[in-house]
Structure formats: C-alpha cells, structure tokens
Amino acid sequence: MWFEPNADKRVGVDTDAARLVTASALARAIMRKIKATRWSEVLESGVPEPIHLTAAQIRLLDEHGSVLAYLGPKSKILACPECGRWMIAAGTMPKKCSSSLDCAAELIKMVDFKLAKVPPDLDL
C-alpha cells in the first residue's frame, strides 16, 4: 500500500510552502494510520508493512522533520506562499496569513492523503 494525495486537492511540491504542507499532510496520514500521536513515534517505529513510501516522499519528510515534530494527529499545518511563514491550527482554520501586518495572502491548506495500491507519481 502507498499513500497518495487526493487527486483533486493536491497542492504540489513546486514551492517551499507547498512542499511543507504536502509533507505535513503525508506525515499526518501516516500518524493516523499507525495511531501515533507524535511524529517522533513514527521515526522510532518506522512505517510498518504493508505500507511503503516512495523515495520522493521519504526525502520530503526528511526535509521537514523539524516542523513535523510539532504536528499532532488532529492539527494541521498551513503555510503562506507569499512570506513563507507556517502555522499549526486545530479546529477552525484561518484562511489568510496573519503572520505580519503586510501579508494577507491566502494560506495553503493541507490536503488528505489516501491509501492506494500503486505508488503515486513522483510529483505527488
């Protein structure tokens, strides 16, 4: 089994903000699947069979380990494509960046990953 983003909602990995959001969505899907409450638990236990990650997914998760450490199974990470700041939200999700007075860009929201029988495209 493999994780792939819901096709109609993928945010891609073409910007730093999108990469971070995609990494956090994948991390949360893994945490939920193996019932981990912290990313560190996943790092310790590994991803169990029959689940597999692609090389691109492992690289993406590795790149964002410092942010994923803050992720809980019910929280979401949002990132701003303009200023690059990110935040964690649970419950009501803010729509716009409020990181600074001069930025009101629309935040990139996490999408959900689902299990698939074949590996996803490398571009996630």
Ligand SMILES: [Zn+2]
């Ligand atoms: Zn911003």
